Amino acid sequence: MKKAVVLVSGGLDSATTLALAKEQGYACYAISFDYGQRHRCELEAARQVAEMAGVVEHKLIRMDLNSIGGSALTDSSIDVPQQPAEGIPVTYVPARNTVFLSFALGWAEVLGAEVIFIGVNAVDYSGYPDCRPAYITAYEKMANLATRAGVEGSGIHIQTPLIHLSKAEIIQQGMRLGVDYASTVSCYNPDAEGLACGRCDACRLRAAGFEAAGVPDPTRYQAGAR
């Protein structure tokens, strides 16, 4: 059975990506990151998502991105915006996907996995540069020059099954595959119980996706959030 490393954040997109990787017949190895994010409750969601999908192994990597800062998600002195903004928003975490993919790349090499799945999306997204197709293509090229797997083996392929889908299409794929979206957390600014704020960019994109897909929104919101 071919192996794949799948980045699982606990959000809607990565849960769908994991279901699509399974559908393609891969033995899935989930990897999540405790990087000092404001929305750490997503890690419990990631655990549930990985368990429900029956992954072979779920690895949690701890690292300190707070000490680098520069984002509303890793620096508590920067507020999460409640309105969409122009350009790359302050919730962008410098080099986050590059750091995440790099750990996934190391693990893929050790496992002998030829594929890394990441649920980036360049349609209904927050405008982060590291979610675009050109970035993924460049990452894959770099990865194959960086590693034993690329130089002596059969190479590493980065699969991004969601990259050209709308949020509604992503949700439709997940519904078809039985993803339990009630277990997922997308909010950047949840309360202590993990209830969603309903106002941040991630909440807005998610709620609009359920509405456009014609699927009841199972998100657990804070009182008065919407």
Added chain:
Amino acid sequence: MKKAVVLVSGGLDSATTLALAKEQGYACYAISFDYGQRHRCELEAARQVAEMAGVVEHKLIRMDLNSIGGSALTDSSIDVPQQPAEGIPVTYVPARNTVFLSFALGWAEVLGAEVIFIGVNAVDYSGYPDCRPAYITAYEKMANLATRAGVEGSGIHIQTPLIHLSKAEIIQQGMRLGVDYASTVSCYNPDAEGLACGRCDACRLRAAGFEAAGVPDPTRYQAGAR
């Protein structure tokens, strides 16, 4: 004053790279990694090297590469070879430079630094794929697609001043700039006091470099190591 992030491992190459970055007039921000390496005493060496060079800041990032393993440097069940081998050796750490550069990239963005210095070398080296010019070029291209600095700013440049130098030439550069090589640690398998084994690939390359440069080797070796 222009800013540069400089990867400082505590070894001979990165100490020289830091001196060359200073010579170019950069305000230097050193970054080191506690990744569960066998040769953790290099971190004390990194601290000394950074302090002697007068860096603006020295950041130590902790992360767990042991849980990924796959290398003699991060898995204590794999011995460090005492003889050179064919191909990519077991001291290769999967995706290590990619992980390190990715943290440096995030910090460079936050600092507004346009340059990252890394002391990779493709002449007297262990054959690691992530030390070659093609890899660095691909990393830089990826980095400029990944980040706000690349998309909205003036870009990120990866400088590798040692990449085409022999170990002897590197040592000559460092001697010219007053680098104290006695403070640096290259050995992959030092003892508890940080004394070098004299037999691993890193020790062999280093000792041969001092000999070829005609410079007395200041390395502190274990008793009977050579």
